[in-house]
Amino acid sequence: MNITIPEFSLVVLVGPSGAGKSSFAREHFRPTEVISSDFCRGLVSDDENDQAATEDAFQVLHYIAAKRLARGKLIVIDATNVQPESRKSLLKLAREYHCLAIAIVFNLPNSICHERNRLRPNRNFGPHVVRNQAMQLRKSLRGLKDEGFHNVFILNTPEQVAAVEIERTRLWTNLRHEHGPFDIIGDVHGCFDELHELLQRLGYQITLSEDSMPSYQITHPEGRRVVFLGDLVDRGPKVPEVLHLVMDMVASSVAFCVPGNHDTKLLRKLNGRNVRLTHGLAETMAQLALQPPAFVERIKTFLESLISHYVLDDGKLVVAHAGMKETMQGRASRAVREFALYGETTGETDEFGLPIRYNWAAEYRGQAMVVYGHTPVPKLEWLNHTINIDTGCVFGGQLTALRYPEKELISVPAAATYSEPVRPLQPPEAQVSVLTAQQQHDDILDIEDVSGKRIISTRLQRQIIIREENAIAALEVMSRFAANPRDLSTAYHVA
Numbered sequence: 157m158n159i160t161i162p163e164f165s166l167v168v169l170v171g172p173s174g175a176g177k178s179s180f181a182r183e184h185f186r187p188t189e190v191i192s193s194d195f196c197r198g199l200v201s202d203d204e205n206d207q208a209a210t211e212d213a214f215q216v217l218h219y220i221a222a223k224r225l226a227r228g229k230l231i232v233i234d235a236t237n238v239q240p241e242s243r244k245s246l247l248k249l250a251r252e253y254h255c256l257a258i259a260i261v262f263n264l265p266n267s268i269c270h271e272r273n274r275l276r277p278n279r280n281f282g283p284h285v286v287r288n289q290a291m292q293l294r295k296s297l298r299g300l301k302d303e304g305f306h307n308v309f310i311l312n313t314p315e316q317v318a319a320v321e322i323e324r325t326r327l328w329t330n331l332r333h334e335h336g337p338f339d340i341i342g343d344v345h346g347c348f349d350e351l352h353e354l355l356q357r358l359g360y361q362i363t364l365s366e367d368s369m370p371s372y373q374i375t376h377p378e379g380r381r382v383v384f385l386g387d388l389v390d391r392g393p394k395v396p397e398v399l400h401l402v403m404d405m406v407a408s409s410v411a412f413c414v415p416g417n418h419d420t421k422l423l424r425k426l427n428g429r430n431v432r433l434t435h436g437l438a439e440t441m442a443q444l445a446l447q448p449p450a451f452v453e454r455i456k457t458f459l460e461s462l463i464s465h466y467v468l469d470d471g472k473l474v475v476a477h478a479g480m481k482e483t484m485q486g487r488a489s490r491a492v493r494e495f496a497l498y499g500e501t502t503g504e505t506d507e508f509g510l511p512i513r514y515n516w517a518a519e520y521r522g523q524a525m526v527v528y529g530h531t532p533v534p535k536l537e538w539l540n541h542t543i544n545i546d547t548g549c550v551f552g553g554q555l556t557a558l559r560y561p562e563k564e565l566i567s568v569p570a571a572a573t574y575s576e577p578v579r580p581l582q583p584p585e586a587q588v589s590v591l592t593a594q595q596q597h598d599d600i601l602d603i604e605d606v607s608g609k610r611i612i613s614t615r616l617q618r619q620i621i622i623r624e625e626n627a628i629a630a631l632e633v634m635s636r637f638a639a640n641p642r643d644l645s646t647a648y649h650v651a
């Protein structure tokens with residue numbers, strides 16, 4: 157049997173004592189990837205078979221598993237895992253770290269397990285132990301997928317176990333091997349003319365073949381490729397044209413595309429789900445009604461294929477519709493997908509009745525640059541290595557591209573205001589700040605950023621270590637004698 161597991165996953169071996177889980181784990185995984193309950197019993201009690209140490213042993217096992225998952229490392233749990241409760245706590249761990257859980261089940265005849273246990277020293281428990289475990293296992297078999305395992309592999313004979321080949325696959329979000337250069341484009345919302353103009357300004361050559369099935373050929377002389385940040389549809393005048401262009405670009409590997417909340421809502425509608433025709437979806441449906449059914453089918457297939465977010469260029473670049481926190485980057489779970497589509501909201505609404513968005517970017521401390529859209533902004537601003545490039549084209553703003561790695565921003569103005577924003581795009585004059593978002597953010601010192609032992613990576617010196625006592629001393633001096641450099645430059649200009 158060929159077993160494929162994602163490169164980052166929690167692999168749960170399930171089977172009675174004596175089923176051959178440990179030898180299997182030894183054969184197919186690195187020693188550091190496997191944590192066994194027996195080993196943990198030994199760690200806490202000096203006796204791998206001391207059942208009284210089981211609870212402590214599992215606390216150690218969970219602790220180690222959590223540490224590996226936090227670092228994005230695969231882990232294999234070598235324990236019987238025949239009871240639903242034991243699997244439940246492991247599945248909870250997988251969810252917490254946005255990791256896929258895989259079950260490999262050893263459903264072998266009881267006699268084989270019992271015979272193996274009889275031959276092992278210190279395993280002097282009677283046949284009833286294996287019999288009970290096997291019974292619990294068989295009761296669990298059908299429900300494993302519903303419990304939350306992404307994939308379940310069941311091995312029924314020793315021959316099947318011996319013939320297993322394990323293949324590790326890239327996570328769908330993992331495009332670290334794609335190095336660009338990229339042109340990342342924010343929310344298009346059916347603004348085809350502006351998209352066409354933007355692509356031309358970026359140097360793309362666009363031709364539309366007029367065969368029986370018209371298709372776009374798009375090339376860039378320097379081999380650049382586009383990343384669309386989602387929300388291709390709704391509100392704007394030419395949704396089918398935008399979809400046609402983007403789908404042809406993705407199909408010919410000239411573009412990547414992540415989904416936006418409007419795109420997934422359209423997909424639900426096309427799948428016959430009960431969706432309210434609000435926020436521009438009615439316009440999209442009216443435009444699609446004039447298209448041939450085959451084209452609408454193609455849109456469905458395309459939207460279904462979109463992956464929540466991408467990690468590109470050796471992990472240096474992350475793209476997602478509404479942003480991506482560091483702890484979720486390159487991971488897979490429902491929560492990750494929701495974050496990519498909607499971001500985080502505080503649960504409150506503003507004076508326009510719109511949800512107040514939790515500003516994850518203000519707390520972002522990750523190494524990867526995060527480029528996102530979703531919330532129209534009047535001004536393009538970097539904040540903690542993140543940037544929102546949705547400049548509200550459909551609301552009469554601009555359509556913007558970020559050139560990567562150049563970090564150059566190119567915008568084309570909207571030809572019209574296609575939709576009236578509920579919340580004005582430009583904040584009232586009084587609220588316009590002379591400070592950039594980064595300056596406002598940096599105005600408040602986060603004590604977590606400067607206290608304790610710090611290891612700082614720099615471009616010229618590589619790493620500088622600041623010891624805790626030095627950090628305290630520096631804070632002391634700064635708080636007494638230092639002035640904000642911005643105030644100094646003001647004073648200088650005045651003088």
Ligand SMILES: [Mn+2]
Nearest residue numbers: 387416417530
């Ligand atoms: Mn959106």
